[in-house]
Amino acid sequence: MRSLSSVWSLLVSTDEKIRRQLGYWAVTAGMYLLCTGLLWLEVSFGDAPRSATLWLSIVMIGGLLPFFLLIRLSTRLALRPSQLALAQGILAIICTVADYALSGPARGATLSILLVVLVFCTFTLEAEKSHSLSVFAIGLLGLAMFALPHIDPARFSPRLEMIHFFIAAATLLVVSFLTGKLSQLRSHLKAQKAELADALARIRILATQDELTSLANRRHMSEVLADEERRLCASGQPTCLALLDIDWFKQINDKHGHDVGDAVLRMFAWQAQAALRATDVLARWGGEEFLLLMRDTNIDAAAQVLNRVRDRIAIACAAELPHLKTVTFSAGLVAMLPGEGVAAGIRRADQALYRAKSDGRDRVMLAYS
Numbered sequence: 001m002r003s004l005s006s007v008w009s010l011l012v013s014t015d016e017k018i019r020r021q022l023g024y025w026a027v028t029a030g031m032y033l034l035c036t037g038l039l040w041l042e043v044s045f046g047d048a049p050r051s052a053t054l055w056l057s058i059v060m061i062g063g064l065l066p067f068f069l070l071i072r073l074s075t076r077l078a079l080r081p082s083q084l085a086l087a088q089g090i091l092a093i094i095c096t097v098a099d100y101a102l103s104g105p106a107r108g109a110t111l112s113i114l115l116v117v118l119v120f121c122t123f124t125l126e127a128e129k130s131h132s133l134s135v136f137a138i139g140l141l142g143l144a145m146f147a148l149p150h151i152d153p154a155r156f157s158p159r160l161e162m163i164h165f166f167i168a169a170a171t172l173l174v175v176s177f178l179t180g181k182l183s184q185l186r187s188h189l190k191a192q193k194a195e196l197a198d199a200l201a202r203i204r205i206l207a208t209q210d211e212l213t214s215l216a217n218r219r220h221m222s223e224v225l226a227d228e229e230r231r232l233c234a235s236g237q238p239t240c241l242a243l244l245d246i247d248w249f250k251q252i253n254d255k256h257g258h259d260v261g262d263a264v265l266r267m268f269a270w271q272a273q274a275a276l277r278a279t280d281v282l283a284r285w286g287g288e289e290f291l292l293l294m295r296d297t298n299i300d301a302a303a304q305v306l307n308r309v310r311d312r313i314a315i316a317c318a319a320e321l322p323h324l325k326t327v328t329f330s331a332g333l334v335a336m337l338p339g340e341g342v343a344a345g346i347r348r349a350d351q352a353l354y355r356a357k358s359d360g361r362d363r364v365m366l367a368y369s
């Protein structure tokens with residue numbers, strides 16, 4: 001069963017776009033088979049020539065496999081869907097006009113196939129290419145309808161061909177106009193969809209990221225913590241939380257201005273983030289306060305992480321903001337207790353932070369259990 005599905009995937013690809021094109025190809029193949037069958041029915045009635053019908057059948061049915069392969073390998077061959085659709089459309093028009101030339105008295109019905117071809121191409125072709133294809137169909141049909149009464153006057157009457165031509169040309173032009181409009185609508189919808197996806201991505205960023213530091217914002221961090229609480233209940237893994245607060249930040253603002261204060265916040269966020277592992281989550285919790293979640297981390301390892309952050313900030317501050325004396329932070333660190341809620345953990349971290357501040361700042365204080 002599994003090998004059957006992998007053979008199917010190999011055949012029709014897993015790429016959604018290629019699968020859609022192969023779907024169109026399958027419908028086209030059905031149409032070709034139907035036309036060929038009907039033409040052979042006419043041969044059996046003595047209304048169509050046998051050898052010419054054989055050649056046309058070979059071209060129609062034989063053309064299916066190369067197109068299947070071209071579509072299937074289009075990514076590797078760097079073929080665009082519009083290129084393939086145009087080539088398929090041209091072949092279909094040529095075959096339909098040949099079908100018309102070979103058919104007996106029922107030939108008028110084959111003209112409706114041209115409409116199907118044009119409508120099909122609308123799904124992939126731009127409006128201008130759809131129009132060009134219609135002009136090609138009208139031109140080729142006109143040429144055939146003009147030549148056929150001269151080649152075989154017994155089967156083709158010039159007057160009837162002229163009427164057929166005007167009806168077919170008018171219908172093709174109207175369909176071309178309508179399909180052109182559809183193509184434009186489709187491009188418009190596609191552009192709108194891309195704009196919406198962009199806007200959605202921007203909204204998602206705005207909703208989850210702090211604008212100044214690009215860290216997770218408080219709202220997003222609250223969601224992360226709610227998930228973490230559920231995970232903790234289930235796994236019981238050691239998890240640490242730390243509240244980090246930049247020391248004397250008001251003085252930095254007052255002495256050097258708000259812009260420098262902002263630059264300190266950005267530098268702090270960038271350096272702290274760079275010192276963390278991919279599984280740690282750092283968020284801007286308030287003005288100059290940050291909350292750090294360290295999953296699967298015991299208290300000793302978490303203290304080391306905070307020391308790493310401290311070292312990076314001291315180095316970066318000396319390099320990037322030499323006019324500031326130094327930027328330090330105080331932190332309250334807590335190891336979550338089994339069954340303890342995140343809110344209670346943050347409260348303990350806050351109390352530890354308060355002690356770190358009152359004990360002189362620039363230090364990490366462990367929370368009481």
Ligand SMILES: Nc1nc2c(ncn2[C@@H]2O[C@H](COP(=O)(O)OP(=O)(O)OP(=O)(O)O)[C@@H](O)[C@H]2O)c(=O)[nH]1
Binds near residue numbers: 247248257261
């Ligand atoms: N530049 C800047 N300042 C901010 C921002 N958010 C909050 N602040 C300022 O951060 C300062 C925080 O000051 P305090 O709460 O007194 O803390 P502190 O001066 O760091 O003192 P300690 O925490 O006790 O060391 C306030 O002056 C806020 O206006 C911000 O986005 N940008």
